[in-house]
Amino acid sequence: MNLASSLWLVSPEIFLSVSSLILLLVAAWSQEKAARLITILSVAALFGASTLLMLLSHNPDFKGGADAFDGLYRMDAFGSSAKFLIYLAAILSLIVAPRFFQDGGKYRSEYPVLILFATIGMGMMVSATDMMTLYIGLELNSLSAYVLASFIRTDIRSSEAGLKYFVLGALASGMLLFGISLVYGFAGSTSFAVIGDALTGDLSTGPLIGLVLVLSGLAFKISAVPFHMWTPDVYEGAPTPVSAFFASAPKVAAVALTTRVIIDAFGGQTSAWQQIIIFVALASIILGAVAAIGQQNIKRLLAYSSINNVGFLLIGLATGTAAGISAMMFYLAIYVAMTLGSFICVLEMRDKDGKPLESLASLAGLSQTRPGLAAAFAVFMFSLAGIPPLFGFWGKFLVFDAAVAAGMLPLAVIGIAASVIGAFYYIKVVKIIYFDDPADQIVVTGHKAENILIALLALFVSPLGYLAIPFIAPITASAAAALF
Numbered sequence: 001m002n003l004a005s006s007l008w009l010v011s012p013e014i015f016l017s018v019s020s021l022i023l024l025l026v027a028a029w030s031q032e033k034a035a036r037l038i039t040i041l042s043v044a045a046l047f048g049a050s051t052l053l054m055l056l057s058h059n060p061d062f063k064g065g066a067d068a069f070d071g072l073y074r075m076d077a078f079g080s081s082a083k084f085l086i087y088l089a090a091i092l093s094l095i096v097a098p099r100f101f102q103d104g105g106k107y108r109s110e111y112p113v114l115i116l117f118a119t120i121g122m123g124m125m126v127s128a129t130d131m132m133t134l135y136i137g138l139e140l141n142s143l144s145a146y147v148l149a150s151f152i153r154t155d156i157r158s159s160e161a162g163l164k165y166f167v168l169g170a171l172a173s174g175m176l177l178f179g180i181s182l183v184y185g186f187a188g189s190t191s192f193a194v195i196g197d198a199l200t201g202d203l204s205t206g207p208l209i210g211l212v213l214v215l216s217g218l219a220f221k222i223s224a225v226p227f228h229m230w231t232p233d234v235y236e237g238a239p240t241p242v243s244a245f246f247a248s249a250p251k252v253a254a255v256a257l258t259t260r261v262i263i264d265a266f267g268g269q270t271s272a273w274q275q276i277i278i279f280v281a282l283a284s285i286i287l288g289a290v291a292a293i294g295q296q297n298i299k300r301l302l303a304y305s306s307i308n309n310v311g312f313l314l315i316g317l318a319t320g321t322a323a324g325i326s327a328m329m330f331y332l333a334i335y336v337a338m339t340l341g342s343f344i345c346v347l348e349m350r351d352k353d354g355k356p357l358e359s360l361a362s363l364a365g366l367s368q369t370r371p372g373l374a375a376a377f378a379v380f381m382f383s384l385a386g387i388p389p390l391f392g393f394w395g396k397f398l399v400f401d402a403a404v405a406a407g408m409l410p411l412a413v414i415g416i417a418a419s420v421i422g423a424f425y426y427i428k429v430v431k432i433i434y435f436d437d438p439a440d441q442i443v444v445t446g447h448k449a450e451n452i453l454i455a456l457l458a459l460f461v462s463p464l465g466y467l468a469i470p471f472i473a474p475i476t477a478s479a480a481a482a483l484f
Helices: 003-009 011-057 077-102 110-127 131-149 156-187 192-198 205-221 230-237 240-265 270-291 298-319 322-347 371-385 391-405 409-435 448-461 463-483
Strands: 066-068 073-075
Touching (some): 003 011, 003 066, 003 073, 011 077, 011 110, 077 110, 077 322, 077 448, 110 131, 110 240, 131 156, 156 205, 192 240, 230 240, 240 298, 240 322, 240 463, 270 298, 298 322, 298 391, 322 448, 322 463, 371 409, 391 409, 391 463
Antiparallel strands (some): 066 073
């Protein structure tokens, strides 16, 4: 494929890159004065990238997917569907950010630019078909994320979150690079396709260690057990809009990247990677459920909820089938809505002085003081728990159904049993909201943008979400088919 065609295939990333650089210059010249304007323009840039992505997705010349730059990057239905979720999560995270930071006088123009740079990296991640592209995209996302986590420089918790994320992220990157070097040494290439062709038959010790290290590095990015240790601390310490962003867009990118690496590069070694994914999935489900029970901070609780949900997502990946991948992608779409909705509800938790509240105790009796917010909180909690008829139940049902269809009945049974444990702490939040004596700490803030987003996301994860199945199912099925 010629250079012009390759540039057209990566046009969403090019558009975002040019937009980011221009906005970075504007931020440098205007400093904090144009922060809100730069945020609006960043949202517009993400909408522009989404439009380009839609044009590429509906272009008949690329219906079956196409490779750019001699196989370093692939534009297909799988990458496109993941990018739509990433762009949507980034847009919502930007919309709710200015109010949170400006109330404390800490909002700066660099924030939306960093979100854009992180989004560019995630776009490269989900379309990577070479270990070099994978690493470049992953590090671009990670470097932006380290700064975002520590964005409030005067807050010791934020600084601590950024430092922890950086140190542990560097360790994970080192493991990933070491694994890539081992795989390259035995396969003779960094291309996923060549690696898949070279690593056939029984794996020797060298490439097997390489596979384990690569998956370990990726497990850190999706905050899966046993590489989850950074998640609760970073989610709690980082500014709430940043935590909302971390729990949604980068999660989609990391899960999609892990899926592409496993299917494209190690698809012929099912017996090797499947055992790892099954263990990581079950460990994440169980630890995410049990460790959340004693949490008193809502952001830490949602961090463990994120770990728990990653386990359910990995059940779909563990099947190694198109149906399993399709179920995983469907669940990802629901997960993004549930998680963003929960964190935006947390943003509404403020006292009479406008100070953010994060303790579960502050939610006591919320149903009497903020009935609308309480109802939305309950919808998101019940949906995260997978309680029917809410839409979160359908996501869990799909991955369990795919596991049973793939002959993994014990995996599905253990996953269902562990999900019952997880339901306890979600119901505990609802109990505090509706049945405890009012704490009268959270006051009405009346922010229209946040209230509208909460209402829309709550409607999506409510039983009304089932109406979207005919629209989402063909997209996820097409995305999964693109990998096989």
